[in-house]
Amino acid sequence: MKTRSAYLRSPWQCELREVDLPDDVPDGYALIRVEACGICGTDLSNAESQLEDWQPFGHEIAGVIEKLGTHAGGLKIGDKVVLESASYCGKCELCRSGRVDLCNKAPHFWNAGPSLGFSDYLLAPVCGIVPYEGMTPETACLAEPAGVAYDMVKTAEIEHGNRVCVIGPGPIGLMAIPIALRSGADQVVCIGRPGNRARLEAAAKLGAETLAADRPWTEYEELRGRFDRVLLTAPVQTIPEAIPLLAYGGILSYIGIGTGSGMIRFDANDFHYRKLQLRASFASPALYYPIVLKMLKSGAIPADTIISHRLPLNEIGRAMKLCQEDKGETVKVVVTP
Incomplete structure (x- = not known):
């Protein structure tokens, strides 16, 4: 299947591409239809000077499960979910010693396919998928930076x-x-x-x-x-x-x-x-999603105070430029398909 995906290269170059995703979802993975993705300061740093080659980007992701491979871990098609940017494996010596905060060995979405958060669809391992309910996707996608x-x-x-x-x-x-x-x-x-x-x-x-x-x-x-x-x-x-x-x-x-x-x-x-x-403080693996999702849902972390701009995916270049050129009036930009 084909999907639109935003690619980034420094300095401040951004473009939408059409890329291919597999029709069959791999074992232990899910196909996610993206509903919202926030622009992170890391994206801006990469746009400034860090990326010499074109790369897909976007990691503050909320979406819906469209397809599931085998071993789905109790997830269902249609679940509204957010994605951990990194996860612990639960099997290594560190994890078994109770230091899951020091393990990043679980599969992640960064290299699962040619698209990331600023896209229509992406592949993600089920071990890093957290269901949510009771809030908008724009609010839910704040879970990743709220966890940080x-x-x-x-x-x-x-x-x-x-x-x-x-x-x-x-x-x-x-x-x-x-x-x-x-x-x-x-x-x-x-x-x-x-x-x-x-x-x-x-x-x-x-x-x-x-x-x-x-x-x-x-x-x-x-x-x-x-x-x-x-x-x-x-x-x-x-x-x-x-x-x-x-x-x-x-x-x-x-x-x-x-x-x-x-x-x-x-x-x-x-x-x-x-x-x-x-x-x-280095929030990798991305812990505390259940806690911050509760705070976002209750309004303890009020999303409307944090999100200043909402733009569609076809305006991803404008969204990035807004963050670059108008920091005084821009707090958080969320991109939706």
Whole structure:
């Protein structure tokens, strides 16, 4: 069968192609009809400079099962589902020791066929398929980035009464706000740039105090040493600037990745004597889908506050350009067939 599929190459080249999928679904796989897929910051990074060759893209996926191979794992044709971007195998030594968070050995959709999330159809292994109900596909496709936000908050070990700073009001930082508040944070402050008007407004709606920082954070004396936890979604090079915001014994959890080498420098003596901790959050395998799906369904994570734009698949190029050129007014773009 044929399907439309979006392909990406840097710098900022995007095109729709017609590609072939097998008529017979392989054992342990499902054919998914895509209903919604969100544009991720990773897609934008790849468009900027990471992809020398054309590749299909899109991994924040909600859809419907159209066909099933054998060994379907209890799934049914017609089930509404979201797809884990990576899964654990459940069989290796790490999994059997209870560290499923360290295993990525299960099959995944990244190399299952010539199409990914920005398409009409794709193939996905049943081990990474999670059914959902009671919400729109546009809301459900936020499960993948919401799981990333949940992992970052969990990594920070937020406790009741903590003062929390979220740096970077992108979709993941924004979704971390209600998760942090429900984890016991007494106060959440969200820092963004002055041009991030729509994103900072969304942060305020989600319960955070906001700051449009027009100078380095360390120049705001009232922020130095104020926060028990810092959640950083900005590039890794900003970590040294974020460390002084931590209170004694504070924890900085980050998900940002660096451009170039990703090398940073900071005062290790100050870090040591103030008993600080720096923790990397990397939500792969993609855990916590059942938890964040409940939060999306209940409105604890309000999708309408996160999603700012909805565009059809035939406008995928325009959708990517919107993210590139209008970051001040664009929060989250979701693409639908």
